[in-house]
Amino acid sequence: MKSEEVEDLFEKKGFSNRVKLINSKDLEFEISEENSVKIANTIRDLNYCFDGKKKIFVKSALDLSKSNNSGLDLSYCIFEKQVSINNSNHEYEMYLINCEFRQGVNFSKAIFKNNVRFHNSKFYGKTDFTNTSFKKLVDFYFAEFIEDQQFHLTDFEGTTIFSNTTFHKSIQFLHNKVVPNSYISFENAIFHNGLDISRSNFWCTIQFWGVNFDKTQLNKLQESNLYQNDLLTVSGSQSNVSALKRVRETFRLIKHEFRKQGNNINAQLFHRLEMKVYSEEIKVDTGRLGEKILLLMNGISNKHGQSWSRALGFTLGVTVIAYCIFLLTIRDSIVFAQSWEDVGYTMKYFLQLLNLTYWDYMPFGEPNEPEGYLILFISRLFIGYGYYQFIQSFRKYGKN
DSSP states (O other), rough: OOOOHHHHHHHTTTTTTTTEEETTTEEEEOOOSSSSHHHHHHHHHHHHHHHOOOOEOOOEEOOTTTOOOOOOEEETTTEEEOOOOOSOEEOOOOOOOTEESOEEEEEEEEESSOEEEEEOOOOOOOOOOOOOEESEEEEOOOOOOOSSSEEOOOOEEEEEEEETOEEEOOOOESEEETTTOOOEEEEEEEEEEEEEEEEOOOEEEEEEOOEEETHHHHHHHHTTTHHHHHHSSSSOOHOOOOHHHHHHHHHHHHHHHHTTTOOOOHHHHHHHHHHHHHHHHHHTTTHHHHHHHHHHHHHHHHHHTOHHHHHHHHHHHHHHHHHHHHHHHTTTTTTOOOHHHHHHHHHHHHHHOTTTTTTOGGGOOOOOHHHHHHHHHHHHHHHHHHHHHHHHHHHGGGGG
């Protein structure tokens, strides 16, 4: 559309006093009207006239808290100042698609009784959803949250979509309200600095398929003020333990959701993350030495149930070590020769050590000394543990 055609259309539609054409090629408009209701009506009309093929730059703050605008459409806008839609009831659908909120949005204490869509929108500043109620659909498909984001006392009573949403910093759901028919989807969502749903009250259907957590998130989580004290503003350092407990509970809840859906492989992946966080958690507790050892052994022996090859390697490794120690106790009574027959005997007694039911163990026909029996007993404990971990590592493909 040529510049003259746009200006003529502005004149016919009555836009000329409110809208300034910035770029006719890309259809970029600038609105500097001070009246929030007129701005909203102008955006709606521009969207209708140009079928979404434009960008609308809104220079002034927008307060629609008292607006009863039916079918509010604020799509394709770049809001350079605060947008407020709070302390209000909205009966009609609302569209905020392909928007950029550069100075924050205030939705606190708003009630949305119909569908709200934020497709492909970017939230740069603080977005306040405190005590906000979404009665039907709220859709953040491919949205981005640039700063720390908290959904505190936010009600999700219908379908909530965070599919393909990117959270660049900390994200927390705190004391939310859902109903039995609520559905919340985080399918393919990306969390660059973790997720906290430890106290979300999400007792409903949740989808976590394809979620992507930054591999370096554990280091970031321990530094996150939001996970330590639930505050978006820094209020002094606190212990990392509270943050780690919340993240561990989050991974446990995600694991539980995958198990409910019969997705045992992904359930095991989040079990491993849960145990990894737990390992970090007990590092700072000097009174839990026994648990530290068990977690360390679990990680070494089968990667917290994820690796059968590591379990196999662990079992063979401890057997080789035990066998070498055992042979040292009878080294004065045996002579090693380089022949296939001696190699065969060496392998025979090695395999006998792997057989937990074989206790009449006398390698090369030499009777055991007391220390030999002690070594045999201890080695069988570790070998048996290796067998158990080997079996456990296959359970991720079955019932768990």
